[in-house]
Amino acid sequence: MTTRVRKGELLLRYVLLLAVLALTIGPFLWQLSTSLKGPTEDIYSSPPSFLPRHPTLHNYERVADTIPVWDYAFNSLKVATANVVTNCAGSALAGYALARLRYRGRRAATLAFVLAMLVPVEGIIIAQFTTMRELGLNNTLVGVVLPGCVGAMNVLLMRNAFLNLPYEIEEAAYVDGANVWQRFLRIALPSVKGTVAVVAIFAFMGAWDDFLWPLIVLSDPSKFTLTIGLNYLHGTFAGDERLVAAGTVIAVAPLIALFAGLQRYFFRGVGEGAVKG
Amino acid sequence: MSSSPTVSRVRRQWPLSPWLLAAPGLLIIGAFILYPFVSTLVNAFTDKRTLIPGEFVGLANFRELLHDDMFWIGLRNSTLYVLGVVPALVILPLLLALLVQKNIPGITFFRSALYTPVVASIVVVGLIWVWLLDERGLINSLLEAVGVGRVGFLSDQWLLLLSAMAVTVWKGLGYYMIIYLAALANVPRELHEAAAVDGAGAVRRFVTVTVPAVRSTMALVGALSSVAAFKVFSEVYLMAGPSGGPAGEDTTLVMLVQRTGTGLTGRVGYASAISVVVFVVTVALMLLVLRADRRAET
Incomplete structure (x- = not known):
């Protein structure tokens, strides 16, 4: 300025x-x-x-005596990590297919992801739960992860990132005899690392912070994630403000640390997500 | 995108690979988003329950909705939520963005700090505010210290809804601020300078230069925040409790979906009918805001 x-x-x-x-x-x-x-x-x-x-730090010890808060934190970590891995892999693969490869039905596939992005998740939770129960996955951490494990918006973000890469680089690799997988892994994917990082961070944050879906799908207190555990703590020990405060600090500290370290990806994600959202 | 011979040769070489790459994504959104969406639409016309498949009942669920007081309470609260939250989330983040736009020393820290509530889980945010707004919490202590006296933020039906709205706004400010910052970066400085030379004050420049320049972003924020506000669940659930405050008067539509459709006796069909109302209003809100934007541009 x-x-x-x-x-x-x-x-x-x-x-x-x-x-x-x-x-x-x-x-x-x-x-x-x-x-x-x-x-x-x-x-x-x-x-x-x-x-x-x-x-x-007495209240932190007391939280651990009241609810298995470290188990819950570990469950949240498992769910969030799985969500990161599946979203990065799944949306990079699908995004590459949508952006780079010509095939019959590509437009239909793109449309499917756009429609999926527009579906208000809050409106379909009951049907999602029914589906999960039919698969025998209700009340499991797999059931918590599965519906969002390849987010439609992430697929479209990756597609846009691949579309913005100049095609000539891959053409050169093709001439050199590289097949689809090799071009994807060695040329295209390393060029969109920034977008992958954005997807990873939002996948972690989304899973760590999620409330409504795990609330519906988890019923067994031993499987709770941190957010559901906190809700339980609040519901059962509402009068004990020191305890609830300690629990919320445990839940929010890792994300604030993550945010402090990787701010620019958080901000970039808002920009890219909002344009699509 | 060029359709060079390269591309067609790829197809001949390995016709299945594109589908293999897209398969995991398509499978997931098909099974867990699109299929549940369609089955919600279908279930809305059945009397399906959690453990009973149910039968086609035509419009019976929708007819029942018309006479269900709880449904009208939910529709009222979700609508009020949109009316209360959206204007605040369209205007306040824009003002914040203007405040943090100029690169003065330390501004990066302020930008990050203002974004922190976005990063925190809604459960953490909800519980923080439950404690702040408690009968004996910090805000009431301060109010008492300055002689106003204690206010029952979490016991009165309307104050509860208002408090939940304030929490939604508080948590959303930073997110929309970043969206506005990106838009403001594209506003030519010359416009502001020309207006300043013409003697326009800060307020005048805001109204005549900034607002027109970011109007389509305001419409986008309006669309995003109104859809999110209508689907509100967590804030009210945490602050008013699972049953929705005194006599359930703070229940929102999505809370009603959750309460009606879950559990061993869950009325899946009826909950789906409420969901259909949520879908319809959501789409209508999006079209409304985006159309208002288009009209403003012409």
Whole structure:
């Protein structure tokens, strides 16, 4: 930016930024603070005390005694990791086929993915659950992953990324005798790494944060993911705010760390997803 | 895309491979998105239950909906949700984007910080706000400290719905802000400068330069957020509880689908009929917003 910003305007901007910052980050910090307050400290005081007087990890131990929170975290991790792998592989393969290969029915296949993207998932959960039960996969982590394991939007994102690659590179490889798989793996895929990263991050976040579908498909508390476990914790121990606070911190910390490290992919994903969405 | 001889030779060489590549994706969306969608449409005309296949009943489910108070409550709440949330999510993120657009020192940090609620799970966000808005929570402590007194955000039917809307807006701000930032980057600086030279103030420039330049993005945000708002589930479920607040008065349509269609006695057919209403309104909302945009452009 070359234009000079006047001092008054700059000050006003920072004041506004700090106000918005307090509104967006404040609630997370309050939750963290609550989770660190010991059993003797009054968490309901007015005026409120923002910092814990004697910070303690006691509540985190208590969460683990109340619900198997680390098992739930592990279940969430399994679900999220599986979702990343299947989405990256499945949407790269399908996206490549849609973008690069001429074959009968390509338009129909593309249309199928576009239609699937437009279906409001919230409206079909009951039918999805029925399907899952018929497959005997209700109340399993596989059942949690399966419906979203190759997202239609991810396929279309990958298709666009492949369409933007110059065709000549692959043609050269073809002349050199490379077959479809070789061209896909060695030339096309490495050129769209950025988009694969976007798909991976949104697949992880989507699975880690998901609530409605696992709520419907999981009934056995030993199979819960973190979000469902937290809902259970809240429903059963609603009065124990320190406990719930510790649970939410456990659930949100990994994603905030991931976001801090890989911000540009998060932002890129919003841009690319919104244009398609 | 060139249809060079290369391509046709590929087909001759290995006619199945394109389908092999696309197969996993097609199989998944076929089995778990498109098939459930079609079967929802079909089930809506049956009396299917969780453990009973059911029979064709014509429009009986839809006729029952007309007399089902809970359905009307759900339709009312989901509609109110759109009306309350969408204007806020169209305007506020645009203002935020303008605030973080200029590259002043530290701005990257602020942009990321404002995006953080988007990254957090709706369950985490919901529970954070349940605690903040609690009868004895932080916000009520502050209100009491300044002499306003405590407010029953989570006990009054309307305050509950309003609080849930505020949480939806709070969580969505950063997401739409990023969409607007991308759009603002394409607005020519000269337009702003010309308007400034003509003596237009900040508000005037916003209305005459910024808004027209990002109008189609506003329509996109309007479409995305209205569809999402109409399908609201988690915020209200977490804040009002599974039964939807006092006397179920805060139930939304998707909550009703979930409550009606699940469990051993779940009425799959009836829940599907409610889903069909969700589909129809969702499509109508999208068309409405995009059409309004087209009219504004001409």
